């Protein structure tokens with residue numbers, strides 16, 4: 238069979254290698270001048286390839302529906318399989334304490350991962366076409382006939398595999414246009430939606446840029462003092478426009494959903510206790526240690542750069558001592574450590590996400606084969622599917638596993 242694969246990223250390279258190894262004539266169409274551009278910047282250039290542990294745990298990181306969909310493919314090409322394959326290709330890996338798997342530490346390790354997959358693709362005899370952006374697919378259900386390229390070219394194929402990724406970081410080649418083609422073919426899609434992205438704040442604190450809040454929990458509420466909607470335990474870092482870091486990335490999709498529905502508010506708990514318990518502890522401290530400065534009390538939990546502005550910002554002098562702490566000041570101090578108000582989020586930018594949520598709806602794809610339902614020669618894999626895992630190597634594993642199965646053309 239002559240197989241056209243659209244997209245030479247994580248999923249497309251694996252699909253191409255698989256299909257060509259089975260004897261198919263494979264043409265891999267990549268819009269960029271090189272393969273795996275997004276892979277090269279993944280994990281800050283280090284590439285968190287996958288997540289260690291039993292397959293069940295890997296799947297457990299996804300939503301229930303996504304996990305159910307991924308189960309057959311991740312069992313077919315597991316995290317252990319990815320690691321073993323890379324080792325055979327000369328890329329040793331190591332696992333961090335948090336289960337994240339990286340290539341053995343050296344500069345440009347993400348590039349080594351790309352080189353390994355590229356070598357597999359080339360050795361399998363795949364015809365790789367660079368700067369070949371597909372602008373349209375030709376045909377209709379149940380059979381596609383080929384694709385049209387931006388340069389005016391047209392290619393015929395017996396099979397088409399969509400591996401063109403999501404819609405974040407468009408500068409890496411992923412512009413998300415496949416959803417338009419799919420809609421035109423009558424395939425159900427969910428519009429792209431931001432995920433794993435920094436969260437801008439309506440009232441950012443640029444003066445705190447670079448300050449990190451550690452080992453706490455970011456809360457998303459439906460408005461100040463409103464119902465708790467979601468939370469994530471992890472670090473957070475202030476940026477010029479808002480917040481970033483693991484906790485912000487993980488809550489960005491929920492924050493954007495809440496913002497669009499009209500009420501969203503964020504706060505960061507640096508200590509796990511309830512406001513009542515922390516208030517009680519502060520009152521004991523006021524008795525035991527009346528000369529202690531409010532700033533010093535805050536510094537036990539919060540980064541130094543935040544403490545004086547928080548004290549002054551809540552109407553107290555910088556030198557405020559605990560002995561004559563006003564009631565409003567006490568409340569503000571308790572809030573600062575139990576739920577530091579970050580306020581309303583601004584609009585989360587789809588382009589800055591480590592993944593894009595949305596894509597080809599999973600119910601429209603056979604999870605055993607990755608074939609798009611209603612078609613006899615169209616498959617899809619990777620981020621173009623409505624899949625979005627958390628940070629931790631899960632998204633690449635999903636791309637590798639679905640790419641592997643799609644490449645079997647079952």
Ligand SMILES: Cc1cc2nc3c(=O)[nH]c(=O)nc-3n(C[C@H](O)[C@H](O)[C@H](O)COP(=O)(O)OP(=O)(O)OC[C@H]3O[C@@H](n4cnc5c(N)ncnc54)[C@H](O)[C@@H]3O)c2cc1C
Pocket residue numbers: 243244245246247248249266267268269272273274275276278279280281284285286287369370371372400401402403405406409410411412413414590591592618619620621629630631632633634636
């Ligand atoms: C900054 C950043 C860091 C990340 N870090 C990690 C990490 O450490 N671990 C992890 O698991 N995940 C990480 N991810 C997510 C991960 O990179 C993606 O989920 C994964 O690359 C998706 O694989 P894919 O093959 O589906 O898409 P991609 O890797 O994006 O590949 C799609 C390819 O298709 C090409 N293409 C698109 N449209 C067309 C077209 N019309 N014609 C021809 N070619 C086209 C694109 O140029 C691109 O090369 C990160 C993402 C970003 C943005």
